[in-house]
Amino acid sequence: MTSSRRTPRFRRLPLGRPWCEAIELANGRRLLIRPIEPDDDAALRTSFGLLTAEEIRFRFLHPMTELTPAYARQLSTIDPKQAFALVVVELDPPPVALIGGVVRAAVEPNGKEAEFAIIIGRELSGFGLGEYLMRRMIEWCRKKRLHQVYGDVMLENHGMLRLTERLGFKVRELDEFPSIVRVFLNLRA
Numbered sequence: 001m002t003s004s005r006r007t008p009r010f011r012r013l014p015l016g017r018p019w020c021e022a023i024e025l026a027n028g029r030r031l032l033i034r035p036i037e038p039d040d041d042a043a044l045r046t047s048f049g050l051l052t053a054e055e056i057r058f059r060f061l062h063p064m065t066e067l068t069p070a071y072a073r074q075l076s077t078i079d080p081k082q083a084f085a086l087v088v089v090e091l092d093p094p095p096v097a098l099i100g101g102v103v104r105a106a107v108e109p110n111g112k113e114a115e116f117a118i119i120i121g122r123e124l125s126g127f128g129l130g131e132y133l134m135r136r137m138i139e140w141c142r143k144k145r146l147h148q149v150y151g152d153v154m155l156e157n158h159g160m161l162r163l164t165e166r167l168g169f170k171v172r173e174l175d176e177f178p179s180i181v182r183v184f185l186n187l188r189a
Helices: 038-048 052-059 067-076 129-144 158-166
Strands: 010-016 021-025 029-035 082-088 099-107 114-122 150-154 170-173 180-186
Touching: 029 114, 038 067, 038 099, 038 129, 052 067, 052 114, 082 129, 099 129, 114 129, 129 158, 150 158, 158 170, 158 180
Parallel strands: 114 150
Antiparallel strands: 010 021, 021 029, 029 082, 082 099, 099 114, 150 180, 170 180
16 A cells, blocks of 8 residues: 655645635646535536546446436535535636536445545646545545445556555455456545
8 A cells, every 4th residue: 555645736725615725737727626516517517528438438437428417417416414526627607617527425325435436637637636636535534434435446447546546445346347346445444
């Protein structure tokens, strides 16, 4: 297990609201990290249209050609007691701002573990945002006193597998899905 952090290629500026901060990437681009809002459904659909087929497959574990309005609404409307989602957005108002990344965790009915999912669009990759968002998601899960966080990852998604290994996740094979593994992090250790 390796716990070394890579140096992020962005500067953080907390905004005084829980889970909100402005960031400036090493290339000068300014963005906002904040909790997802119900009004983000349209931006999720627009941003989905900018993803590559591989990015979509790695995130949803199967090909998709559209994020339907109903599914976008479901993804953007969460119960903060049972789920957590941060978005990386442009500094425009929610209906206009594109979403470049999302991390989420959903608490299982047993109340002891959460399933996570993350996507960072290619235009924002390489700055350390994926690792940072994963650490924020893990922090939320720890504050909820969960025992474990897990996610399913395609074996060919080498970047995600390296990231979860750096963060201390273990890997378990899924017999019913040979091209997917489950990565999990014990939060009680």
